Amino acid sequence: MPGFSRCLPLTKTLHLRSPDLRSQPKAIKMEGHSTPSTSQPNPSEPPPDYELSVFTHPHKILVTVPIPVNSPSEPTSLVRLYIWSQLSVQEIDGLLLTTELLSTIRGLTSLGAFHIPYDCNLTLADKLSAFLLVSSNRELGTETLSSAMMQINNAYPGRKGVTEQFFAFPVFSNRSDHPIGDEALLPVWKWVKPDSPYRKSGFWEKDLHAALEDGGWNGGKELSVLMGAVSEEAFYTIACSEMGLRFSSLERAELVARQGGDL
Numbered sequence: 001m002p003g004f005s006r007c008l009p010l011t012k013t014l015h016l017r018s019p020d021l022r023s024q025p026k027a028i029k030m031e032g033h034s035t036p037s038t039s040q041p042n043p044s045e046p047p048p049d050y051e052l053s054v055f056t057h058p059h060k061i062l063v064t065v066p067i068p069v070n071s072p073s074e075p076t077s078l079v080r081l082y083i084w085s086q087l088s089v090q091e092i093d094g095l096l097l098t099t100e101l102l103s104t105i106r107g108l109t110s111l112g113a114f115h116i117p118y119d120c121n122l123t124l125a126d127k128l129s130a131f132l133l134v135s136s137n138r139e140l141g142t143e144t145l146s147s148a149m150m151q152i153n154n155a156y157p158g159r160k161g162v163t164e165q166f167f168a169f170p171v172f173s174n175r176s177d178h179p180i181g182d183e184a185l186l187p188v189w190k191w192v193k194p195d196s197p198y199r200k201s202g203f204w205e206k207d208l209h210a211a212l213e214d215g216g217w218n219g220g221k222e223l224s225v226l227m228g229a230v231s232e233e234a235f236y237t238i239a240c241s242e243m244g245l246r247f248s249s250l251e252r253a254e255l256v257a258r259q260g261g262d263l
Contacts, residue, residue: 212225
């Protein structure tokens with residue numbers, strides 16, 4: 001994945017914070033708000049979240065977390081995320097994530113610890129996908145995963161590898177068949193908590209860590225996770241949000257990306 005130097009072409013978005021535009025609130029009006037002519041919209045608060053009525057299709061994310069050998073108390077690990085569907089398992093991301101942040105997700109389930117044998121040719125996603133092709137039970141759960149990992153280890157008797165803790169959690173997408181679907185699209189993440197007395201949702205983030213970090217601070221625990229799929233241009237527009245743009249709507253992110261960063 002390209003580095004975030006891709007943010008550089010969007011430096012012109014910094015003008016959103018310049019004094020001469022503060023008298024023009026319509027220039028940064030976000031969907032769902034009627035912006036008073038006498039006040040500036042607060043960019044730290046997302047508008048009412050209409051996407052809750054669109055992102056209703058549940059999918060399962062498989063998470064693998066290395067079990068440290070020398071530093072068992074190490075809180076941060078390089079975890080890997082996989083989309084688990086009825087037909088295949090697809091690795092989508094690898095990121096540093098604390099178990100504390102992971103525990104803020106509503107519906108997080110521990111599936112146990114399993115040995116993953118080393119293989120230079122096939123990834124864990126490849127092996128799990130091969131298992132699903134011949135399995136009668138394809139729902140992600142402890143029983144299915146135990147059967148899959150037993151079959152994988154039986155194929156590599158005595159092979160060295162790593163032991164990792166496996167988790168699963170639900171995400172909600174606007175796509176019924178697959179949360180990404182098109183290989184040209186990239187995943188983005190957003191936390192929501194409709195029953196919260198405080199913030200009820202966050203903004204779209206380039207990785208799960210950023211979404212959960214914001215959600216843990218503003219929403220606490222029991223966060224639901226929305227997973228979107230965007231073009232590469234929109235992904236880097238969202239990744240450059242520290243430059244003044246925050247998106248509660250994927251449609252808005254795609255629009256700004258097509259316009260080269262101009263609102």
